[in-house]
Amino acid sequence: MELLKQKILKDGVVKAGNVLKVDSFLNHQMDVALFTEIGKEFYNRFKDCNVTKILTIEASGIGIACVTAQSFNNIPVVFAKKSKTKNISDDVYTSRVVSFTHGNETDVVVSKSYLNEGDRVLIIDDFLANGSALEGLISIVNQSGATLVGAGIVIEKGFQPGGDLIRSRGIRVESLAIIDSMSDTSLTFRD
Amino acid sequence: MELLKQKILKDGVVKAGNVLKVDSFLNHQMDVALFTEIGKEFYNRFKDCNVTKILTIEASGIGIACVTAQSFNNIPVVFAKKSKTKNISDDVYTSRVVSFTHGNETDVVVSKSYLNEGDRVLIIDDFLANGSALEGLISIVNQSGATLVGAGIVIEKGFQPGGDLIRSRGIRVESLAIIDSMSDTSLTFRD
Numbered sequence: 001m002e003l004l005k006q007k008i009l010k011d012g013v014v015k016a017g018n019v020l021k022v023d024s025f026l027n028h029q030m031d032v033a034l035f036t037e038i039g040k041e042f043y044n045r046f047k048d049c050n051v052t053k054i055l056t057i058e059a060s061g062i063g064i065a066c067v068t069a070q071s072f073n074n075i076p077v078v079f080a081k082k083s084k085t086k087n088i089s090d091d092v093y094t095s096r097v098v099s100f101t102h103g104n105e106t107d108v109v110v111s112k113s114y115l116n117e118g119d120r121v122l123i124i125d126d127f128l129a130n131g132s133a134l135e136g137l138i139s140i141v142n143q144s145g146a147t148l149v150g151a152g153i154v155i156e157k158g159f160q161p162g163g164d165l166i167r168s169r170g171i172r173v174e175s176l177a178i179i180d181s182m183s184d185t186s187l188t189f190r191d
Numbered sequence: 192m193e194l195l196k197q198k199i200l201k202d203g204v205v206k207a208g209n210v211l212k213v214d215s216f217l218n219h220q221m222d223v224a225l226f227t228e229i230g231k232e233f234y235n236r237f238k239d240c241n242v243t244k245i246l247t248i249e250a251s252g253i254g255i256a257c258v259t260a261q262s263f264n265n266i267p268v269v270f271a272k273k274s275k276t277k278n279i280s281d282d283v284y285t286s287r288v289v290s291f292t293h294g295n296e297t298d299v300v301v302s303k304s305y306l307n308e309g310d311r312v313l314i315i316d317d318f319l320a321n322g323s324a325l326e327g328l329i330s331i332v333n334q335s336g337a338t339l340v341g342a343g344i345v346i347e348k349g350f351q352p353g354g355d356l357i358r359s360r361g362i363r364v365e366s367l368a369i370i371d372s373m374s375d376t377s378l379t380f381r382d
Contacts, residue, residue, distance in 0.1 A: 023302065023305075024304065024305070028269065028270065028272065028301075028302055028305065029267050029268070029269045029302075029304075029305040030253075030257060030260075030267065030268045030269070030270070031265075031267065032257050032260040032261055032265045032266075032267075032268060033265040035257060036261070036265075058249060058250035058253075059249035059250045059253060059270065059272070059273075062221075062249075062250060062253040062254045062257075063253045063254060063256070063257035063268065063270075065254070066221060066223050066226060066253075066254035066257055066258055067257055067258070067261075069221075069223040070223055070227070070258075074222075074223045074224040074227075075223075076220050076221065076222065076223075077220070077221045077223060077254065078219065078220045078221070079219065079221070079250065079254075081219065081250070082250075110219075111214065111219055111220075113215065113220075114214075114215070114219065114220040
């Protein structure tokens with residue numbers, strides 16, 4: 001997605017430890033006009049899949065997922081919660097996720113009320129690197145018996161193994177920008 | 192906001208401990224069509240305030256804030272993060288927040304890059320009860336030197352002190368549904 005790649009080149013900052021800082025428009029401050037274009041692009045890629053529900057994970061996936069849902073005729077969005085609150089029933093699907101950014105492990109939960117075998121689920125997230133968050137969401141979809149139509153990712157770090165690993169299992173992963181290499185001075189996208 | 196009140200009466204569930212469970216449409220599964228109407232209503236109430244930025248807090252405020260921003264001509268949304276990640280610089284505003292839902296304390300942070308004295312800030316959040324999250328966000332706006340135009344809240348628990356306390360300091364708080372009392376069998380909105 002050319003608009004997104006230009007935005008990354010213009011406003012993204014590469015930091016030590018393979019961190020791409022895009023918090024001026026994606027995951028701290030959020031450019032909602034860009035999110036709308038991202039949502040349209042996800043719709044173009046998955047419009048023939050009869051998606052009934054979007055699944056994402058808190059926190060930075062939520063804004064993108066909600067705006068994307070508008071392009072899918074306002075289908076419901078469910079976000080996996082990172083900790084169990086007293087507002088969530090015990091009746092949950094759960095999965096363990098390791099955060100690349102935070103360097104810690106978290107259990108994420110989705111109430112069984114909001115995903116079931118009748119659903120056709122599109123997973124949306126902002127980043128794909130080692131794939132732990134995506135694996136966790138895939139596990140939750142599988143636990144629910146729903147059909148996974150695929151995953152829509154805004155930025156994939158193609159030099160980390162998550163994307164290739166998950167695609168090798170036959171799961172459709174559509175990333176709007178795949179970065180093959182990055183350094184202080186250059187950033188290369190996959191064609 | 193009548194549509195919201197009807198939705199709360201239809202799908203909200205009152206649980207022990209003054210918990211109103213609205214996770215079928217507001218803060219776990221999300222009804223984006225409803226969010227769009229909520230966003231329009233916030234715009235109607237704050238359209239004359241020259242808002243330049245929306246501030247919210249992860250996680251459940253994010254979707255509402257992003258969709259609301261669309262009604263405000265796609266102004267940027269910033270969400271306060273609940274923990275410091277290696278993607279956020281040390282150059283942050285910070286505030287301590289006590290969660291009514293989780294029963295714990297968290298430091299929330301906003302990068303100094305994304306709020307400054309030129310901004311006119313509308314705070315958006317899903318719930319207002321004891322007001323700790325809102326107080327934290329107000330503190331962050333004050334630290335930044337920005338102008339706070341007010342707060343837009345989806346559901347206020349009017350029988351808890353947060354709303355009245357914050358309004359008594361001259362801060363404009365617009366809640367789309369204020370619940371004055373609730374029990375297993377009844378739920379009363381303020382007129």
